Amino acid sequence: MAERPLKIPADDINRVPRVTVEFWLIKLMAVTMGETAADYLAVNMGLGLTVTSIIMTAILIGAIAMQFAQRRYVPWIYWLAVVLISVVGTLVTDNLTDNFGVPLLTSAIAFSIALIVTFILWKAKEGTLSIHSIFTARREAFYWLVVLFTFALGTAVGDLISEVFGFGYITTGLIFGAIIAVIAFAHYAFKLDGILSFWLAYIFTRPLGASLGDYLSQPSDYGGLGLGTIYTSLMFLAIIAFIVIYMSFNYEPEIEGSPEEPLR
Template identity: 70%
Template sequence: MTHTYTATVQQNRVPEVTIDFWLIKLMAVTMGETAADYLAVNLGLGLTVTSLLMTAVLIVALVFQFAQKRYVPPFYWAAVVLISIVGTLVSDNLVDNLGVALQTTAIAFTIALAVTFAVWFAVERTLSIHSIFTTRREAFYWLAILFTFALGTAVGDLVAEVFALGYLTTGILFGGIIAAIAIAYYVFKLDAILAFWLAYILTRPLGASFGDLLSQPQEYGGLGFGTIITSLLFLAVIVCLVIYMTIVQRPAAQEPMEAELGESQET
């Protein structure tokens, strides 16, 4: 008797971590900051209405993303942009509408993210983004992404506003920290999963700082380009990068998983 095995290939549902990944992620978080400000302030929708509207749009985007069962750049990056906006709004609502201090908000989201990672690891025994093959793993992934954006927003605002370092200095500070993480990973062999998630969290305040620097009026320490021009600029870059990824890049990493489908007998 012999066993017949068939290799079942499951596709990763998130992209490989490349320079393109970090570039478009930085653009997405920058646009998340300026777009949230544009909708809530410039259009006069207010935080509550903007939050409800963008949360509804995000849910629709995630439904399409989960339905793909593989990495499809337009669906994935649309979800990232929208979850960046919603993450910003969640933090802003706590601070501006509910009066929660930025320090408290940052601590709360740190705890929420830590709990998410703990439960994710307890259930799946890995936090690797290279094996997001199932709906449950993808759900953990997007929940963690939401909390990284909310945490990054709170930390960025805390440093720029409460500590009064300003947008440019804050951006340079977080850029330096991310560079240090990269050096620790490439030179000192920092754990890849830890390095990825630390960098992912910190790109949020990095992008938000430069987004505010470009969009905010000069009297508030910005360059005065406004949220419309800044948002459209970064949206154009995102669209171009997504088109490039869709046409040029290889499919996301795949990992064969052997599954026993049946038995056959030889006589």
């Protein structure tokens, strides 16, 4: 007689992906595309920041609604939400800077405070910040709010260092790449807490990706390669689509109690 399969309660299945090499690669591609796609829509297509922000926010709300309607991780829906929230996060910072005249340093400080407060509330309400236990609507709401703040913060910090402080896109990218390498080393060599390691790396991949996107897309007069926002966005979109398809065929549900794999 065949063994009866174990029935897993839907509410105990994680709604976000495992932390693997593919996760970090697609995350970096998504944040890079968010930077270039926002610039393309607002500048190259001539929609302007306000119209672009309204359109992309409306689309993001639809994608997040689809994500919340799921009771498990569905790769294409989850990563669609990540790409869109990356674009919107960029637009939030750009609007504050260009339309409201808020200095990038002020935006960086404000988003840092918002991020810390969200983490504190999440920890107080749920008792954990682990992404391996996102199986309720409230935890998922905290998760996506944190993701939005990391993208807006990363845009502000990346632009602040590369443009205002004058380090340029390559140097800025190397700075954040080095910071992520230090975090990874501390995690593996000195057993830095897995949850802390994950969120620190997650936060710093945003300015790294933004610097990479700006370097590839911006004209050579501004220190870039001059590939343009449309070609850069399409290139990263193709890579994202390929990885998502791969993930879709290799996905296994992650249930509560899975071990932390923050920087695998």
